[in-house]
Amino acid sequence: MPAAAVGRLRRLIRLRRLSPVEQPLPESATAVAIIMDGNGRWATRRGLPRVAGHRAGVEAVRHIVERAPDAGICRLTLYAFSSDNWNRPATEVESIFWLMRAYLRMETKKLKQQGVKLQVIGRRDRLPKTLLRAIERAEFATSDGQRLHLRVALDYSSRDAIARAFSNVANANTLNAAQSPDLLRSAVANALTADGNVDLLIRTGGEKRLSDFLLWESAYAELLFTDRMWPDFGAADLEAAIGEFGRRQRRFGGLPATAPVSAAPSLRGAQ
Numbered sequence: 706m707p708a709a710a711v712g713r714l715r716r717l718i719r720l721r722r723l724s725p726v727e728q729p730l731p732e733s734a735t736a737v738a739i740i741m742d743g744n745g746r747w748a749t750r751r752g753l754p755r756v757a758g759h760r761a762g763v764e765a766v767r768h769i770v771e772r773a774p775d776a777g778i779c780r781l782t783l784y785a786f787s788s789d790n791w792n793r794p795a796t797e798v799e800s801i802f803w804l805m806r807a808y809l810r811m812e813t814k815k816l817k818q819q820g821v822k823l824q825v826i827g828r829r830d831r832l833p834k835t836l837l838r839a840i841e842r843a844e845f846a847t848s849d850g851q852r853l854h855l856r857v858a859l860d861y862s863s864r865d866a867i868a869r870a871f872s873n874v875a876n877a878n879t880l881n882a883a884q885s886p887d888l889l890r891s892a893v894a895n896a897l898t899a900d901g902n903v904d905l906l907i908r909t910g911g912e913k914r915l916s917d918f919l920l921w922e923s924a925y926a927e928l929l930f931t932d933r934m935w936p937d938f939g940a941a942d943l944e945a946a947i948g949e950f951g952r953r954q955r956r957f958g959g960l961p962a963t964a965p966v967s968a969a970p971s972l973r974g975a976q
C-alpha cells in the first residue's frame with residue numbers, strides 16, 4: 706500500500722478512536738443552565754442595533770457548546786427566549802427566531818459530530834412553522850448524541866411548565882394528590898423532566914434574578930451571577946464558573962461531611 710494511503714488510514718483510525726460521540730461523559734459531570742443576558746446592552750454600548758447583540762450572542766453559544774464537554778458539563782440548558790419575551794417588539798422577536806433557525810440549519814451537522822444531543826424545551830404551539838421544522842430536524846439528526854445534552858429553552862416559562870406537569874399528572878388520574886403528596890411530588894418531577902436537575906445556574910449581564918427559568922429543577926442549584934454581557938462570555942469564563950462551582954460546598958440541607966456529630970440533647974436535668 707502506498708505510504709500516503711497508509712498515512713490516511715492511520716489518521717482515519719486515530720479519528721475513529723477519538724470520535725466524541727462514542728465517549729459519553731461520566732455520571733459525575735455537571736448540569737449547567739445559563740440565562741444569556743446582556744445582548745442588547747452589549748450592542749447599544751457599541752452603537753449597534755440590538756439584533757447585532759443577539760447575533761454576537763449566537764457566536765458565544767457556538768463557543769460555549771463546543772467547550773462544554775471538556776469543561777465537564779453533561780447537560781447545558783440555555784435560555785434563548787422566555788414566554789415573557791413576546792412582549793418585545795415584533796421585529797426583535799422575529800430576528801431572534803431567524804437567528805435560532807439559522808443556527809440550527811448551520812450547526813446541526815457539527816453538533817452531531819461533536820456528540821451533542823439537542824432538545825428544545827418550552828411551548829411549541831406559538832413558534833413559526835419554519836422554526837418548528839428546523840427544530841424537529843435538528844432534534845432527530847442529533848438524537849444519538851451522548852457527549853452533551855444541549856437543551857434550548859424557547860417560549861419557555863418555568864411556572865407554565867410546572868402548571869402543565871401538574872395538569873398532566875391530574876389528567877393521568879393515577880394517584881390521589883391529596884392522599885399522597887410524596888407520590889405527587891415525584892410524579893410532577895417526572896412529568897416536568899426526567900433528568901433535568903441543575904447543578905450550576907449562571908446568569909450573565911449583571912442582573913441577579915431567575916426570571917422564571919427552571920425553578921423546580923434549580924431547587925439546589927448553585928447560583929453564579931456575572932457582570933459579563935453574554936456576547937463576551939467565553940470559554941475562560943465557563944471554566945472559571947466550573948472552578949467556582951467545584952469550590953462550593955453542597956450540603957442539600959445536611960451537614961458537611963467533616964462536621965462533628967453532636968450528641969442528642971439530653972432531657973435529664975432539663976428544667
Ligand code: FPP
Pocket residue numbers: 741742743744745746747759762763766783784785786787790801804805808857910
Ligand atoms: C437576552 O439579552 C437575550 C435574549 C432574550 C435572546 C438570546 C438569544 C440568543 C443568544 C440567540 C439564539 C440562541 C441560540 C441557542 C442559538 P437581552 O436582549 O435581554 O439583553 P439586555 O438585557 O442587555 O437588553
